[in-house]
Amino acid sequence: MHEVLWQPSVESVAQSRITAFAAHIGFALEGKDNGYDALWQWSIENREDFWSAVWDFTGVIGDKGNAILGADTMPGADWFPDAKLNFAENLLAHSGVEEALVFCGEDGRRIALSRDDLREQVCNLQAQFVQWGVEAGDRVAAFLPNCTEAVIGMLAASSLGAVWSSCSPDFGERGVLDRFSQIEPKVLIATESYSFKGKHIDTSDKLRAIVAGLPSLEKVVLISFLGESPQASWCEQPDLVCFWGETQIPEADYALSFKRLSFAHPLYVMFSSGTTGQPKCIVHGQGGTLLQHRKEHVLHCDLREGERFFYYTTTGWMMWNWLISGLATGATVVLFDGNPFHPAPAAMWDLIDRDFMFLEPLPNISMPARRPI
Secondary structure (H helix, E strand, O other), X not given: OOOOOOOOOHHHHHHOHHHHHHHHOOOOOOOOOOOHHHHHHHHHHOHHHHHHHHHXXXXXXXXXXXXXXXXXXXXXXXXXXXXXXXXXXXXXXXXXXXXXXXXEEOOOOEEEEEHHHHHHHHHHHHHHHHHOOOOOXXXXXXXXXXXXXXXXXHHHHHHOOOEEEEEOOOOOHHHHHHHHXXXXXXXXXXXXXXXXXXXXXXXXXHHHHHHHOOOOOOXXXXXXXOOOOOOOOOOOOHHHEEEHHHHHOOOOOOOOOXXXXXXXXXXXXXXXXXXXXXXXXXXXXXHHHHHHHHHHHHHHOOOOOOOEEEOOOOOOOHHXXXXXXXXXXXXXXXXXXXXXXXXXXXXXXXXXXXXXXXXXXXXXXXXXXXXXX
């Protein structure tokens, strides 16, 4: 028998979002024998009622429509066939001066964006995308660290119905091209350098090969991740390149807008590992991604507005996509890029300590307990 290290108190269960959700649909979760198994069983036997309730309880913005499940086949199930929504609209639903994003680098850099700052920067980039002719269904790719620009780029793309895909800059040029050449992006957002374990790593040679291998590109946006001025001297097509700062010049009278699309409209293209040949495209729809993440964040993680949300990931892993969806709850999403053990093995715990992301220490455990994520 394994020793139980921790379990929630009766009071914690009573105050949890999943208990509130259970009450919302007519279940009572009480005490240690709290009826979770019965709730789970109901959710799989009453799939339409369950997912409709998740939409309502988590406050999804959009028109749900009358039909919950169209074609009931697997594969081929057609969820919310009449729904209209926009993924970015849901993630940017909160406004104000509270922190929406906090970026922390391994070198100690800290960049914070308020909810209003984030909306403004997404608006500015969206205006540029519109000028460049980015439309619903176009692909926008990123070769970026886990930084605020990646989040802004994804939100601006998805606000228009464009499809986002990203790789982290530690990928080799062949790995990037094996992925992005399949989706033919119109825009690439990229960095010329990044840092890892205290080392400055130049990616300009990789970037030259990547851009040359993507003839579909109509614009490359360069960011200055390490603070130096990007040069773009590596690029054989200088007219193709612009710099991030140029995308952040506000346009007079331009207002952020959101194109509401079908539930199944593509949101992300992610990829298999490539261990059995070229990586395979995996398309995730905007409604399914939003609803599944809302369920996990609100019901399973008990994530709430004003809390801090952190997961160590890069932009090349699906956990990045999962982390960013935490914005929809009104939580502050914390981004980290670099080596998690630099400059010391306790670097992540130091980060968590600085940004007040953990609860009281658990009994009989030497390390502090983080909020469940």
